[in-house]
Amino acid sequence: MTTHQVKDCPTDRAGAVRTAAGAVVPLPAVRITGGLLRQWQDRNRQSTIPHAIEQLRAAGNVDNLCRLLVDDPPAYRGRYPFLDTDLYKTLEGLAYEIGAGSAGEGAREFFDEVVGLLEQVQAEDGYLNSFFQDPAATKKPWEDLTWGHELYNLGHLIQAAIAANRRMGDRRLLDVAVKFADLAVRRFGQGREEGICGHPEVEMALVELYRETGDRDYLTQASLFVDRRGHGHLQHSIFSPEYFQDHLPFRELPSVIGHAVRMAYLAAGATDVYLETGDRSLFETLDRLWDDMVATKLYLTGGLGSRHSDEAIGDRYELPSERAYSETCAAIAVMQWAWRMFVATGGAKYLDVFERVLFNAYAVGLSAEGSAFFYDNPLQRRPDHEQRSGAETGGESLRRAWFRCPCCPPNIVRWMAQLGDYVAAERHDALFLALYAEGRIETDALAVTVETAYPWDGDVQLTVDRAPSRPYAIKLRVPAWAHDVTLDGAPAAAEDGWLTVERNWNEGESIRLHLPMPVRAHLSHPHLDATRGAVGIARGPLVYCVEQQDSPAPVDDLVLSAERIAAADISSSMDGLPGALALRLAADVAPAPAPELYPELTAGRPAIERTATVPVTLIPYFLWGNRGSEAMRVWVRTQ
Ligand SMILES: [Zn+2]
Numbered sequence: 043m044t045t046h047q048v049k050d051c052p053t054d055r056a057g058a059v060r061t062a063a064g065a066v067v068p069l070p071a072v073r074i075t076g077g078l079l080r081q082w083q084d085r086n087r088q089s090t091i092p093h094a095i096e097q098l099r100a101a102g103n104v105d106n107l108c109r110l111l112v113d114d115p116p117a118y119r120g121r122y123p124f125l126d127t128d129l130y131k132t133l134e135g136l137a138y139e140i141g142a143g144s145a146g147e148g149a150r151e152f153f154d155e156v157v158g159l160l161e162q163v164q165a166e167d168g169y170l171n172s173f174f175q176d177p178a179a180t181k182k183p184w185e186d187l188t189w190g191h192e193l194y195n196l197g198h199l200i201q202a203a204i205a206a207n208r209r210m211g212d213r214r215l216l217d218v219a220v221k222f223a224d225l226a227v228r229r230f231g232q233g234r235e236e237g238i239c240g241h242p243e244v245e246m247a248l249v250e251l252y253r254e255t256g257d258r259d260y261l262t263q264a265s266l267f268v269d270r271r272g273h274g275h276l277q278h279s280i281f282s283p284e285y286f287q288d289h290l291p292f293r294e295l296p297s298v299i300g301h302a303v304r305m306a307y308l309a310a311g312a313t314d315v316y317l318e319t320g321d322r323s324l325f326e327t328l329d330r331l332w333d334d335m336v337a338t339k340l341y342l343t344g345g346l347g348s349r350h351s352d353e354a355i356g357d358r359y360e361l362p363s364e365r366a367y368s369e370t371c372a373a374i375a376v377m378q379w380a381w382r383m384f385v386a387t388g389g390a391k392y393l394d395v396f397e398r399v400l401f402n403a404y405a406v407g408l409s410a411e412g413s414a415f416f417y418d419n420p421l422q423r424r425p426d427h428e429q430r431s432g433a434e435t436g437g438e439s440l441r442r443a444w445f446r447c448p449c450c451p452p453n454i455v456r457w458m459a460q461l462g463d464y465v466a467a468e469r470h471d472a473l474f475l476a477l478y479a480e481g482r483i484e485t486d487a488l489a490v491t492v493e494t495a496y497p498w499d500g501d502v503q504l505t506v507d508r509a510p511s512r513p514y515a516i517k518l519r520v521p522a523w524a525h526d527v528t529l530d531g532a533p534a535a536a537e538d539g540w541l542t543v544e545r546n547w548n549e550g551e552s553i554r555l556h557l558p559m560p561v562r563a564h565l566s567h568p569h570l571d572a573t574r575g576a577v578g579i580a581r582g583p584l585v586y587c588v589e590q591q592d593s594p595a596p597v598d599d600l601v602l603s604a605e606r607i608a609a610a611d612i613s614s615s616m617d618g619l620p621g622a623l624a625l626r627l628a629a630d631v632a633p634a635p636a637p638e639l640y641p642e643l644t645a646g647r648p649a650i651e652r653t654a655t656v657p658v659t660l661i662p663y664f665l666w667g668n669r670g671s672e673a674m675r676v677w678v679r680t681q
Pocket residue numbers: 369370371372448449450451453
């Protein structure tokens with residue numbers, strides 16, 4: 043590392059040249075002007091961000107920095123050495139809002155206060171971590187890479203810093219991040235100490251720092267961190283090497299494994315490395331791991347991680363509903379990986395997973411009013427269940443205001459704030475519409491306005507406000523669940539998930555895509571024992587569930603058929619959940635015929651008798667748990 047200077051004129055276009063074949067160029071900061079995603083972003087500004095700032099202050103995250111400015115500092119507050127990251131994630135979210143001119147009251151003050159503290163607390167050599175910088179800390183800097191999370195902290199610092207530099211034109215945090223990153227490169231670079239962080243995250247950030255600064259050392263460092271795993275560089279104690287994805291070199295992993303968030307962050311970082319190096323063997327690994335994950339390890343909601351033990355992913359087809367861990371951070375991590383795989387290839391299948399996660403496994407992590415959070419996101423709640431929310435017991439029966447390990451809430455904050463980054467991309471003379479949201483997309487070549495009520499409705503109208511001067515393609519994503527798609531009223535066929543409309547466009551010209559959204563019934567793979575004999579209900583990208591409040595019979599006794607699901611009434615009136623579309627349908631009631639847990643299988647034993655037919659209402663899964671803590675099911679019995 044020869045310089046701490048960063049380039050002037052930072053670009054949102056990720057300035058570095060991508061060498062991956064087929065890569066698209068993301069179009070960041072698309073302005074979302076209406077619809078569900080806009081409601082989420084407004085809620086983030088008005089409710090979640092002020093709440094997060096209040097909680098960060100109350101939990102001591104700010105005090106942990108302040109105290110280092112006085113002699114004989116008071117003790118670090120909190121249990122974990124990575125609590126600075128909750129500030130960084132919040133700063134990242136604030137940077138998008140401040141940059142867009144949409145930040146709420148107090149946001150700018152908090153941003154400036156924390157950035158000022160970070161500048162003052164950073165050590166002369168660049169090191170920055172409020173846990174380890176305490177002279178009284180039980181461990182010294184870099185002493186415990188397995189659990190110290192120092193490089194994980196650095197990763198979140200870099201991401202916040204790049205957001206501030208790009209969106210606000212404020213490089214103060216970037217100067218701090220570069221100084222710390224340079225220290226890490228001096229210590230762990232090529233031919234130096236062969237350390238890696240116990241928690242991947244810094245890989246993604248270092249590649250982005252390379253894009254931001256043009257300094258290739260950061261890309262090399264990210265690549266080193268990916269390939270150093272699996273070579274015995276971490277000290278393992280209570281958790282197995284698999285937990286850290288450290289039992290095998292990354293390129294030899296047979297499947298996604300171990301701690302879910304660590305795994306998906308690592309894969310996302312490796313995809314970034316591939317994007318900038320074009321290393322085909324790395325992509326072949328990513329491609330294999332991705333397909334295996336989607337085919338065997340993702341919940342219907344897009345959630346990843348079925349084990350509370352070790353917050354781990356679990357075996358293939360090990361996907362229990364009531365014990366789904368499906369951490370909110372893992373949902374964000376899968377979206378990060380999915381987006382990068384899309385950017386690397388232009389593949390629509392990655393975006394199908396992205397939106398499945400976005401509208402289900404991710405969105406469910408936040409309450410409807412925006413200030414309570416799930417850490418784990420099960421697909422079933424039994425009537426006598428106590429929601430444990432990660433490793434914590436007691437307290438709230440559903441979502442809670444904050445956690446002792448609060449990784450998820452500020453992750454939600456930053457992700458909501460950057461949703462406009464995942465709407466569109468461009469390649470040569472083609473615009474890719476990745477996500478349907480009301481808004482305006484501008485590129486050098488054209489500007490289009492998108493009008494839609496997606497995901498509640500599959501009609502999408504595009505109007506060209508500024509036309510290209512040459513033939514240009516608009517590529518509309520057709521999700522795998524969409525059949526009988528029409529364009530301007532005529533049947534239209536998608537190729538590999540894209541409907542391509544290429545022509546000489548005129549200003550004011552419109553096209554209208556119609557994605558039919560019938561109510562769908564989903565079965566499970568026969569090896570997925572936990573949901574055998576049950577059906578999952580979905581419409582468009584939304585998974586639905588039944589809560590006890592909406593059924594006159596116990597939800598565990600309800601039986602649905604494909605015919606009844608197809609005949610469901612789509613209703614907009616939903617008490618307590620304004621704006622949501624509910625599904626109303628008839629279900630049979632089939633209570634257990636006998637109290638035995640394991641009745642003997644005998645020839646001629648009668649089928650479970652259906653005693654009644656009742657009207658039930660299904661609500662979008664992401665909205666469950668907002669009207670009291672009662673039983674809930676995504677998978678409903680079919681027998
Ligand atoms: Zn989390």
